Amino acid sequence: MxxxxxxxxxxxxxxxxxxxxxxxxxxxxxxxxxxxxxxxxxxxxxxxxxxxxxxxxxxxxxxxxxxxxxxxxxxxxxxxxxxxxxxxxxxxxxxxxxxxxxxxxxxxxxxxxxxxxxxxxxxxxxxxxxxxxxxxxxxxxxxxxxxxxxxxxxxxxxxxxxxxxxxxxxxxxxxxxxxxxxxxxxxxxxxxxxxxxxxxxxxxxxxxxxxxxxxxxxxxxxxIAPYSEWMWFGMLIKKEALEKTGLDVPNTIDEWHTFLTKAKEVGYSEPLNYGSTYGQIFTGIINGAYGVWDWTFMDADGKVQWGPAQPKAKEYLATMQQWNKEGLLNKDWATADFNQRMASAISDKTAAMMDSPDTMWSYWKQQNNIDFVGALNPVLNAGDKAATTYKNFKRxxxxxxxxxxxxxxxxxxxxxxxxxxxxxxxxxxxxxxxxxxxxxxxxxxxxxxxxxxxxxxxxxxxxxxxxxxxxxxxxxxxDEHNSNPLIVAEGSYSGDIRKNWTENMDTSVAMPPITFTTEEASREGELGNQLSTLRNEYFAKIIKGQLPVDAYDKFLSEAKKMGLDEFLSIHQAALDRYNAR
Missing domain, CATH: 3.40.190.10 (Periplasmic binding protein-like II)
Structure with a gap:
């Protein structure tokens, strides 16, 4: 050698x-x-x-x-x-x-x-x-x-x-x-x-x-794409569930609660498939309504913030704890893998789930003839604009x-x-x-x-x-929009759903693909792993009812002791450099 x-x-x-x-x-x-x-x-x-x-x-x-x-x-x-x-x-x-x-x-x-x-x-x-x-x-x-x-x-x-x-x-x-x-x-x-x-x-x-x-x-x-690709992950509802409940596609958190409650009454035993192999409960779909984004995001001033530390976090956790207690979520939401989720999705248990319309066009429509529709991310108040931290930057x-x-x-x-x-x-x-x-x-x-x-x-x-x-x-x-056969296949409406999501949701909170210096990367990775583990543990236990909602105060205190401010400063420095490229 x-x-x-x-x-x-x-x-x-x-x-x-x-x-x-x-x-x-x-x-x-x-x-x-x-x-x-x-x-x-x-x-x-x-x-x-x-x-x-x-x-x-x-x-x-x-x-x-x-x-x-x-x-x-x-x-x-x-x-x-x-x-x-x-x-x-x-x-x-x-x-x-x-x-x-x-x-x-x-x-x-x-x-x-x-x-x-x-x-x-x-x-x-x-x-x-x-x-x-x-x-x-x-x-x-x-x-x-x-x-x-x-x-x-x-x-x-x-x-x-x-x-x-x-x-x-x-x-x-x-x-x-x-x-x-x-x-x-x-x-x-x-x-x-x-x-x-x-x-x-x-x-x-x-x-x-x-x-x-x-x-x-x-x-x-x-x-690198010819265009910014449509967002690919969101809330999907079985058409038959809307028909059985007699309700329209929900928009607000309260409307979602009403829909899921009614869906359970008409036979869907676990109406919302809440888990996600793409990040478990942290999908930004429901928590985003409260501004409690999964991870980092940009606030109105263009500054980096951490979603789990936002003011309405306790309100979000209280809502999900209540939904879980009422049996509106799949029981294995914290552990289910992809195959378990798909098995649940095509069963009579599930009325709605968070996933890719491409995937569900294959599993729901193609293989099981289950029609479905897409819903914009929920909002807290009627009239609010749905938002997402997902934005494709042609990467x-x-x-x-x-x-x-x-x-x-x-x-x-x-x-x-x-x-x-x-x-x-x-x-x-x-x-x-x-x-x-x-x-x-x-x-x-x-x-x-x-x-x-x-x-x-x-x-x-x-x-x-x-x-x-x-x-x-x-x-x-x-060339995702034209060459993904799950989008362009005859009869597929996956692309329509993705396009609608992309064109009708606010992406101003989305972080661009920033990069860290070698020195920053080591510290960011260390802090990020600690914060992620802390968030996963506290949020899951609170939603399951194993901890009271007020346990969030201890979570936030521990996050700050771990170095949350330093973590944010690393991201802010990287964002500033990105903007100057």
């Missing part, structure tokens, strides 16, 4: 196991003889890729519902993208001169496994990307549920792959990973080796701002980092960069032309009725085929 790898092993072992940031690591990275410098492994004089010229095949592809094998091969096996329209305010780049790549390369890519994709190395979209880029990839995926331990072991071993998906798992995030010698600072190489990503992220101010550090560095590749999907042990840094960046080209956008979002998607008269890809997405030869449901034949969450240009 070389000097750099020995140093890296020791540094990462200490950092991962303790979460501390080691300033000495950055000195190692500054040694040109030992650092993984793209210029040392590639032709540094190579100019940024220019747009490749192709013959226009749009007349034979656009609007074609029965393409020949020759036409399918032309689309699937070449980089010709002339048939694709420009569908957004900004044009998606088409830089392909680096492909096929000049060397025979195989990249090792670590990523958390998806339970619905047994073997990422045989995922059809990734095989097509490999063919078009000429860059082979070996995916390393730990068993589902063992990602955290696998990541820690990988980092502490000092033996890193070329690329890591979800690199923010590193203690302290991407910046700490760069400082400790795990990840490369890509700032000086983005324009040269990632022309598609560079052009796309710079074509919009929000995308630019959310993909650069406070100090102006480019440390990774982020999933979406996953991120990726190139490690300091990448054998061919240019190849790693070129492979990632393909996802931000027009051809990459088509393949990753819509899959293979012919079997999975076609292209309409305007140059927009779409899933035809007999697409493998809807009619899988193996008989798998759309909830599975959406990751089997396309990439749903990836470092790419994600």
């Amino acid at each position: 070389g000097t750099m790898k020995k140093r890296l092993l020791n540094l990462l072992l200490v950092s991962v196991l303790t979460g501390s940031a080691l300033a000495a690591c950055s000195n190692n990275n500054n040694d040109p003889k030992e650092s993984s410098d793209p210029a040392a492994t590639t032709d540094s004089s190579q100019a940024p890729a220019e747009t490749t010229a192709f013959s226009d095949i749009s007349p034979t592809i656009r609007g074609n519902k029965t393409p020949t094998q020759e036409q399918m091969d032309e689309v699937n096996n070449t980089l010709n993208d002339t048939y694709l329209g420009d569908l957004y305010d900004e044009k998606i780049p088409s830089h392909y001169d680096a492909y096929p790549y000049k060397k025979d390369v195989t990249l090792d890519v670590w990523l958390p496994a998806d339970s619905q994709i047994p073997d990422m190395n045989n995922q059809v979209v990734q095989k097509q990307v490999e063919k078009l880029t000429g860059i082979k990839v070996n995916f390393i995926t730990p068993p589902v549920g063992q990602e955290a331990d696998a990541f820690t072991l990988m980092m502490s071993s000092g033996e890193l792959p070329d690329i890591i998906i979800e690199p923010e798992r590193y203690p302290g995030g991407l910046e700490a990973g760069v400082k400790d010698g795990a990840y490369l600072d890509l700032t000086d190489y983005m324009d040269k080796y990632a022309p598609n990503y560079s052009e796309w992220r710079n074509s919009d101010e929000t995308r630019r701002k959310t993909t650069v550090t406070d100090s102006g560095k480019l440390l990774g590749f982020y999933g 979406t999907g996953r991120s990726a980092a190139v490690t300091t042990q990448a054998d061919d840094v240019e190849a790693a960046m070129r492979w990632l960069d393909f996802a931000y080209s027009k051809k990459g956008w088509e393949i990753l979002n819509y899959g293979e032309y012919g079997k999975v998607h076609l292209v309409d008269e305007t140059g927009k890809p779409y899933f035809q009725p007999d697409s493998y997405i809807y009619k899988d030869p193996d008989g798998q449901p759309v909830a599975t085929t959406l990751v089997k034949y396309r990439m749903h969450s990836w470092p790419d240009i994600r």
Whole structure:
């Protein structure tokens, strides 16, 4: 093992196991003889890729519902993208001169496994990307549920792959990973080796701002969308429950209490499925009505506040304690996992739940023919505007980092960069032309009725085929509104619900994607874990009636002793830096 790898092993072992940031690591990275410098492994004089010229095949592809094998091969096996329209305010780049790549390369890519994709190395979209880029990839995926331990072991071993998906798992995030010698600072190489990503992220101010550090560095590749995606999580009500109760969709907390009480009277034994695998009871849906947001938010003056410490917290807890006592919530709300929640949802027990309309269109409508409607987040008083701390800042999907042990840094960046080209956008979002998607008269890809997405030869449901034949969450240009089959499928009203939520709720309290310095990250993580544990324990016990509502006073006192003010000051400093980017 070389000097750099020995140093890296020791540094990462200490950092991962303790979460501390080691300033000495950055000195190692500054040694040109030992650092993984793209210029040392590639032709540094190579100019940024220019747009490749192709013959226009749009007349034979656009609007074609029965393409020949020759036409399918032309689309699937070449980089010709002339048939694709420009569908957004900004044009998606088409830089392909680096492909096929000049060397025979195989990249090792670590990523958390998806339970619905047994073997990422045989995922059809990734095989097509490999063919078009000429860059082979070996995916390393730990068993589902063992990602955290696998990541820690990988980092502490000092033996890193070329690329890591979800690199923010590193203690302290991407910046700490760069400082400790795990990840490369890509700032000086983005324009040269990632022309598609560079052009796309710079074509919009929000995308630019959310993909650069406070100090102006480019440390990774982020999933960045053409638009701010619709919010995806909220209150959903079975249509039959509204019919049986004879009530309209509730808006205020009092109206919700009336509806749930009536729903219980007409047979729904546990009318509100209150638990959530996305954060248990802390979803911001009911508590948000009281201004008691789950975590940090911005107040009217643009200052960072902590939701659980807000004035109406006791009022919120008293309400939920009463609802729980009245049997309006599912009994296992504090512990139920996803499968338990779905089983409860399709049963006669549940009238309403908090979840994704995409998910529930699959479970409720597709599989069980249960129609449902969406409700805006509850408000405390009639006439108040529903609010949410969820806001999409055109950052979406996953991120990726190139490690300091990448054998061919240019190849790693070129492979990632393909996802931000027009051809990459088509393949990753819509899959293979012919079997999975076609292209309409305007140059927009779409899933035809007999697409493998809807009619899988193996008989798998759309909830599975959406990751089997396309990439749903990836470092790419994600076209969620048009390429998520759970939204665009015939009969689906999931997108309508999400759009309505997004357009009719106040998002002024939402925090942007701030980042912490290495020093801040360690302390923020420590304080955040302590505060989260404290909140979870007190709030759950109060709602269950195991503690009186007045126990909240002790909770708040303990939170302040733990360092709540310091925690908020760290977030405020990060927000101030974000605003100055």
